[in-house]
Amino acid sequence: MVCSVLQKLQDFMVGPCTTKEVTCLNSSASLPEIASSLESLPDEILSQIIDHLNQLDVVDLSLVNSRLYSLCMNKLYKRKLYFVPRGRTIIHRKLNTFTHTNFTIVNDCTFPQRGNFKESVIIWTIDYLQSNIDIYNKLEGLDQMTFEKFSLLHLRLNREPSYDFVDQIKKMANKLGHIRNVELLLDEPNIRAIHDLQGIFTGVRCLALRIYTKEQFPLHSILPLFCPEKIQEIQIDTDRCLHENLINLIKLFPNIETLIVNSISPVLSNESLEPLSNTRLQKFSLFVDHEYAITMVDYYIGLVKDLLNQCGSTLQLVRFGMYPTTFLEVDLFCGPKKIDYKEVKQDIRNLVYWVKERLHEYPRLSYFTFYNYSFFIDRQVEPCEWIEISGWEL
Amino acid sequence: MARPKVTLVSSDGETFIVEQRVAERSITIKSAIEFAGVDGLTADIEIPLLIEGKVLKKVVEWCEHYKTTKFPEPDENQVDVLSRPPVLTKWDNKFFRLCFEQDMMFEIIMAANYLNINQLLHVGCTTVANMMKGNSTEQIRELFNVPNDFTPEEEAAIKREDRWTK
Numbered sequence: 001m002v003c004s005v006l007q008k009l010q011d012f013m014v015g016p017c018t019t020k021e022v023t024c025l026n027s028s029a030s031l032p033e034i035a036s037s038l039e040s041l042p043d044e045i046l047s048q049i050i051d052h053l054n055q056l057d058v059v060d061l062s063l064v065n066s067r068l069y070s071l072c073m074n075k076l077y078k079r080k081l082y083f084v085p086r087g088r089t090i091i092h093r094k095l096n097t098f099t100h101t102n103f104t105i106v107n108d109c110t111f112p113q114r115g116n117f118k119e120s121v122i123i124w125t126i127d128y129l130q131s132n133i134d135i136y137n138k139l140e141g142l143d144q145m146t147f148e149k150f151s152l153l154h155l156r157l158n159r160e161p162s163y164d165f166v167d168q169i170k171k172m173a174n175k176l177g178h179i180r181n182v183e184l185l186l187d188e189p190n191i192r193a194i195h196d197l198q199g200i201f202t203g204v205r206c207l208a209l210r211i212y213t214k215e216q217f218p219l220h221s222i223l224p225l226f227c228p229e230k231i232q233e234i235q236i237d238t239d240r241c242l243h244e245n246l247i248n249l250i251k252l253f254p255n256i257e258t259l260i261v262n263s264i265s266p267v268l269s270n271e272s273l274e275p276l277s278n279t280r281l282q283k284f285s286l287f288v289d290h291e292y293a294i295t296m297v298d299y300y301i302g303l304v305k306d307l308l309n310q311c312g313s314t315l316q317l318v319r320f321g322m323y324p325t326t327f328l329e330v331d332l333f334c335g336p337k338k339i340d341y342k343e344v345k346q347d348i349r350n351l352v353y354w355v356k357e358r359l360h361e362y363p364r365l366s367y368f369t370f371y372n373y374s375f376f377i378d379r380q381v382e383p384c385e386w387i388e389i390s391g392w393e394l
Numbered sequence: 395m396a397r398p399k400v401t402l403v404s405s406d407g408e409t410f411i412v413e414q415r416v417a418e419r420s421i422t423i424k425s426a427i428e429f430a431g432v433d434g435l436t437a438d439i440e441i442p443l444l445i446e447g448k449v450l451k452k453v454v455e456w457c458e459h460y461k462t463t464k465f466p467e468p469d470e471n472q473v474d475v476l477s478r479p480p481v482l483t484k485w486d487n488k489f490f491r492l493c494f495e496q497d498m499m500f501e502i503i504m505a506a507n508y509l510n511i512n513q514l515l516h517v518g519c520t521t522v523a524n525m526m527k528g529n530s531t532e533q534i535r536e537l538f539n540v541p542n543d544f545t546p547e548e549e550a551a552i553k554r555e556d557r558w559t560k
Contacts, residue, residue: 038522038538041500045507045519052523059556063531065543069552076556093528 043071050075054100056093076104173200182226183208186217198224207231211238220252233258255280352383398435400427402454408447409440410454417441419457420509445508449501452493456502456514459485465513482520490521 038046050058050071062072091100182204184194191213204226211217217238231253250256257280352375359365359379366377375386400417402410414435418424423441430439443450493499503518526534535542544552 037500037540039540041503042507045503045515048516048519049522049526052520053526057527057529060529060531061526061534062556063544063549063552064534064540068540069544096527 039065039067046071047074052096052101054091054093054096055104056091170197170200179203181206181208183210184222185210185212186222187212188214191217191222194222194225201225202227203230205230206233206235208235209237211236219249223252228253229255232256233260235260250281257281352386356383399438400435401438401440402450403440403442404447404450405442405444406447408450410450412454412458413461416454416457416461419460419514420511422508422510443509445505446501449498449505452489452498452502453505453509453511453514456489457511459489460513482517482524486517486521490518494521494525 041049046068050061053061053075055076058072058075062069062076179201180203182201184207186194186209207226209219232255234249234253234256236259250259259281355365355377359377377386398414399411400414400423402412402417402423404410414427418427426441427435427439445453490499490502493502499518499522503515503522506512506514506518525537529537534540542549
C-alpha cells in the first residue's frame, strides 16, 4: 500500500511552488534552492515582504542593491498611488497604517515624472480635487499613459463637472470599467451632465452620493449609470429628503449589504413602510443632522426601529449618531475642531443616558457618535466612563 | 481503529510522524493525500519532501501549534492590496526570532512557499518586513548581509529621483 501511494506521490515531489495553486510537477523538478539569505528569496516572496513596508522604508530598501531597487520601484511607481493634492497626508517612518503600507502617497498635484505607469495595477483615487478642471487635467494626464493593465478603482466626481469633463469621461469609458467605488456630488447642473454617463459605471460596487438638490432627488433617475444588482454599499449624504423612502431605496438595489444615510431630514414620519423581505442588508447606519436632533432622539430611533423590524433579525443597530443643536453646531463648525464639552455637556449627557436605557433593546449597539466623535460603549462600566472628560461626571 | 498517520520524510532522511490535520496545513501535502486516497486516508503514508530535516522540523512545529486554528479564507472577490495583513501572535514573533537566530528564517519562508502554507508564508514575510522597518539602507545591508552593487553615482541618482516620496 505504502509503495503504491509513494508511486503516486512521485508526481508531488516538487520544487519551489511559485503559485498558490497546487501544482503537480514531475519528478524531475528541481530541488528547492537553499534560501539562507534574503537575496536567495525569489522575487515574488521579496515583493510580498515589500508590500508590508511604507514608502519611506521602501525607498531605503531600494538603495540596498539593484535587485531590491527594481522590486521596490515596482511598488512605488507601478502600484497603489494615492494623490492628495490638498491637505497633506503625513508620511512618517513610523506610520505603518493600512494606507501607508498599501499606497504610495503623493502629496502634491503632479505626477512623479516617470511616466512609467503601463503596468500599474491601481491608482486608488483621483480624489480631493476641488474643481473639475483639476480632474480634467488629471484625467488628461492619465489618458496619455498606457492603460492596458490599469485599473482605476475609486473615482470621485466633484461639484460642477462641465460637459467637457463628461466628454472626457466618455472617451475613457473603456478604461473605467474597473471602477468599484464612485463618489458623486449631485446638484442640478451636475445631474444633467452625469445623465450622459449612462452605462459607464457598470462595475461599481460601492456608491457614495452627496446630494445638494433643491428639490427631492429621485434616486432611481441615476440608476442607468450603474448596474443596480452589483451595488453592495451605498452612502448618502443629503440635507433634503429623498424621493424614495428607505425601504424603496433598499429595493432599488437588491443586493445591497450596507446602507449609510447621513443628514436625512425628518420627512419619513408619515410614510408607511412596506414589508421588506429577502434583503441582504446587514448594516444600516443613520446619522442625523437636524437642528432639533437632540430633542428628537426617540423619533429617529423609532424610524430606525421600524426599519429594523422590516428587515428582519439580521439587521441590528450598531451605531447611533447625531450632531448637536444648531446653535452649538455653528460654534463647532467655526471654532477649533475640538468639542467644547462645556457647551454640549447637556446634549451628551442626554444622549449617553438615552443610549444606556436602551442597551438591552440593541445588543449589537457598540458605539455612538456625537458630532464627528465616536464613543465606544462598554457595557461593563458606567456611562460616565464611556467618555473621558476629566473632572466631568455624567 | 487508530487514525492513519502521515510520515513526512525530509531530504536528508529525517522522519516526522504527524497527524493528518497537521500535515494538511500544507495545501501541497493535502492535495497529495487526496490524490493518494480519494475516499480518505485508510493507511499510514510516507511523503518524501525536498526540505532539509532541521527546516522541516520547524515547519512541523508551526503546523502543530496551529493545527486547530481556523485561518480566514482568502476572499477571491477582494483585491489583493485591500486584504489585511495577518496578525502576528507573540508565539509567531518568538518562533521567527528563534529561526532568525538559527539562520533558518528564509529557508522556512521558502519551505512555506514550496508546501503552500499560506499563513506561515505571510507571517514569515511580515516578520522580515518588520525587521526592515525603520532601518536605514546601511542597517538593512548589515542585518541581512546584502552587498551593495551600486556605484556612488547610481546611489546618488536614485536618492535624487525618490525625493518626492518624503
